[in-house]
Amino acid sequence: MTKIAEAPVLRLIDIEKIYQTSTVETSALNCVSLSINRGEFVSVMGPSGCGKSTLLSLMGLLDEPSVGTVEVNGRPVRSYSEKDLASLRNEKIGFIFQSYHLINDLSVVDNVELPLLYRSGMSAKDRRKRALAMLEKVGLGARTSHFPQQLSGGQRQRVAIARALAGEPEIILADEPTGNLDSVMGEEIMDLLLHLNEKEGTTIVMVTHDEAQAQRTKRQIRLLDGSQVN
Numbered sequence: 001m002t003k004i005a006e007a008p009v010l011r012l013i014d015i016e017k018i019y020q021t022s023t024v025e026t027s028a029l030n031c032v033s034l035s036i037n038r039g040e041f042v043s044v045m046g047p048s049g050c051g052k053s054t055l056l057s058l059m060g061l062l063d064e065p066s067v068g069t070v071e072v073n074g075r076p077v078r079s080y081s082e083k084d085l086a087s088l089r090n091e092k093i094g095f096i097f098q099s100y101h102l103i104n105d106l107s108v109v110d111n112v113e114l115p116l117l118y119r120s121g122m123s124a125k126d127r128r129k130r131a132l133a134m135l136e137k138v139g140l141g142a143r144t145s146h147f148p149q150q151l152s153g154g155q156r157q158r159v160a161i162a163r164a165l166a167g168e169p170e171i172i173l174a175d176e177p178t179g180n181l182d183s184v185m186g187e188e189i190m191d192l193l194l195h196l197n198e199k200e201g202t203t204i205v206m207v208t209h210d211e212a213q214a215q216r217t218k219r220q221i222r223l224l225d226g227s228q229v230n
């Protein structure tokens, strides 16, 4: 029997992204084509303004390209209905941001449960169980009833990682996840992401300004003025 090659988790084909304001037109991405395969850990690097965040928001289906095609598991995103697109964003993609984006009024475990509230068919008990398991996984099993302000920056980022993992996404998109952390905590977060990738097979795309961190990932995508340079 012939083995059919698995489609990349994400594929960007001949992407252009132009931002148009009333006074100026910016070409943020130009002729970008790339694939992210299951189990990869890819870093995205380049100087400020080169299009890294734009690339991540297209990968996260938060924005659409001006030209070109984005595919998820071999299917063009354009062919999905708005409703399917919303569940794709919620179920297939987990986000981690530089500034954590936690809700300060909610406990750690409630923050992690949050994305699961939008999952139909999951009981409150199962949500709690899943959230606690994810917190255990990121080493915060003893902090579940704390509030974000009672945690260090590195611990907050761990909560954000647990929240991203709770939905069991196919891919994690991280926008400078260590950007607000000192080098020791940054290394700890990087160790955790590498562990998730190597031991659990989590697919990760990470924007970083840190060359040493990028070198620890399996592949580097480098952008300059909206174009790939490798």
Ligand SMILES: Nc1ncnc2c1ncn2[C@@H]1O[C@H](COP(=O)(O)OP(=O)(O)OP(=O)(O)O)[C@@H](O)[C@H]1O
Pocket (backbone or CB within 6 Å): 019, 020, 021, 026, 027, 028, 046, 047, 048, 049, 050, 051, 052, 053, 054, 055
């Ligand atoms: N919503 C927007 N409207 C207009 N222009 C935008 C918008 N978002 C980004 N741009 C422009 O697109 C280009 C790429 O921006 P982007 O944020 O993707 O870069 P970046 O590489 O992530 O930068 P940084 O490292 O500073 O975060 C920049 O010139 C930016 O000014």
